[in-house]
Amino acid sequence: MPLPRIRTLLVGHTVNAIIVYSGDYVVYPLVIYSLGLVWGFVVMAILSFIGCWLTMKFYDWSKNDWLGIEAIKSLKNYEGKNLAARWLAWALRKSDPVACVLLSIQYDPFIVTVYLRRGRFGGMSGRDWRIFLFSWFIGNAWWSVVCFSGISAVEWVWKFVKSLMG
Numbered sequence: 001m002p003l004p005r006i007r008t009l010l011v012g013h014t015v016n017a018i019i020v021y022s023g024d025y026v027v028y029p030l031v032i033y034s035l036g037l038v039w040g041f042v043v044m045a046i047l048s049f050i051g052c053w054l055t056m057k058f059y060d061w062s063k064n065d066w067l068g069i070e071a072i073k074s075l076k077n078y079e080g081k082n083l084a085a086r087w088l089a090w091a092l093r094k095s096d097p098v099a100c101v102l103l104s105i106q107y108d109p110f111i112v113t114v115y116l117r118r119g120r121f122g123g124m125s126g127r128d129w130r131i132f133l134f135s136w137f138i139g140n141a142w143w144s145v146v147c148f149s150g151i152s153a154v155e156w157v158w159k160f161v162k163s164l165m166g
Contacts, residue, residue, distance in 0.1 A: 012066030020108060023051070024143065032147040041144040048140055052110040052132070056124065059114065063121040069114045100131055104138035112139075 027047075032040035065071070078089035092099045096116055103112045112135040117128045124132065 008064065008066050009068050012068075016067060019051070023048075028143060029147045029151060032144060033151050037144060037148045040148070041140060044144065045136070045140040048108070049136055052108050052136065055110045056113065056132070059110070060121050060123055065120075067111070067114075069111060070120060073115060096131075100135055101138055104135040105142050107139075109133075109135040109139060 028040075028044050031044050034040070035043060059066070075085075076089055076092045078085050080086065088102070091102060100112060100116060103115060107115075109132050113124070113128055113132040116131050117125070119125070
């Protein structure tokens with residue numbers, strides 16, 4: 001792999017990680033904590049939609065696979081010894097809807113859509129929009145419940161510890 005390609009992937013992954021992790025582990029929990037599950041979900045779903053849509057627009061405009069997603073599509077063909085990876089590869093080969101659900105729990109709608117779309121850098125087809133919106137809903141519903149559950153658990157532990165202290 002040539003050095004400019006490695007540099008592009010390094011910068012792409014670093015910037016994406018900063019955006020995703022700050023959103024998922026700072027902004028999302030704060031909004032869910034502040035607004036509750038329902039309104040927190042609504043606000044974060046809107047912000048997620050805008051962010052992922054703008055990222056998709058930039059990805060198509062740049063015509064550069066700065067996350068290596070196109071290369072990762074080869075995961076569908078994994079036949080190594082790792083049982084979990086083989087199971088995931090099998091599931092990804094069997095059904096795009098199953099792949100969409102599984103990937104939406106782990107990744108944002110931008111990554112899921114780029115992974116599942118049939119073309120490269122050509123804008124969003126009707127199928128791509130359906131994937132994007134389905135992934136957007138699944139991912140935000142999942143992460144809202146995860147954040148709410150985590151916040152509720154921390155609050156419960158805090159109250160329990162406080163009650164022990166007097």
